[in-house]
Amino acid sequence: MKLIIASDLHGDAACTRALFDAFDREQADKILLLGDLLYHGPRNDLPSHYAPKEVISLLNRHKDVLLCVRGNCEADVDGMVLEFPIHAEYAYLLLDGISVFATHGHHYPREKCALKEGDCYLQGHTHVPQKETRGGILYLNPGSVSLPKNGAPKTYMIYENGNFEIKEMDGTVYLS
Numbered sequence: 001m002k003l004i005i006a007s008d009l010h011g012d013a014a015c016t017r018a019l020f021d022a023f024d025r026e027q028a029d030k031i032l033l034l035g036d037l038l039y040h041g042p043r044n045d046l047p048s049h050y051a052p053k054e055v056i057s058l059l060n061r062h063k064d065v066l067l068c069v070r071g072n073c074e075a076d077v078d079g080m081v082l083e084f085p086i087h088a089e090y091a092y093l094l095l096d097g098i099s100v101f102a103t104h105g106h107h108y109p110r111e112k113c114a115l116k117e118g119d120c121y122l123q124g125h126t127h128v129p130q131k132e133t134r135g136g137i138l139y140l141n142p143g144s145v146s147l148p149k150n151g152a153p154k155t156y157m158i159y160e161n162g163n164f165e166i167k168e169m170d171g172t173v174y175l176s
Contacts, residue, residue, distance in 0.1 A: 003158070004026060013058065019031070069086075
């Protein structure tokens with residue numbers, strides 16, 4: 001299975017379209033969204049192409065390929081307009097024998113998760129791409145599709161055959 005992993009769309013329609021373009025280009029099977037889909041939140045600037053209603057339409061058209069966990073900017077009402085589950089705080093995935101704890105990152109920081117050597121902690125929330133191993137645990141963050149921080153570009157992540165790779169929205173490898 002080939003996954004695109006992305007986070008922090010924050011209602012930006014142009015960036016959401018770019019994510020689905022990457023999905024097509026990468027020929028992925030599914031998209032795992034790590035939260036903050038529709039709203040920009042009080043600490044973020046308004047995205048340049050802020051159009052949550054358009055993002056709702058784009059996401060619903062692709063509901064058959066979406067897996068999702070809830071971000072800190074999701075509201076209960078979002079579940080009424082989105083046609084796929086978005087309110088799970090975390091998900092456990094088994095990818096080619098790798099145990100992955102996937103969350104947005106605001107309620108389940110990696111220090112609170114029971115992880116062992118060989119496991120993977122996957123989060124969004126910080127808007128900063130990350131790929132590092134500490135104590136035998138792989139820590140990953142795909143960055144942000146719409147509002148990157150700390151000088152990072154807009155990014156998403158690819159998972160395929162046991163490997164995670166972070167890419168810029170045009171497909172250029174950022175971290176491998």
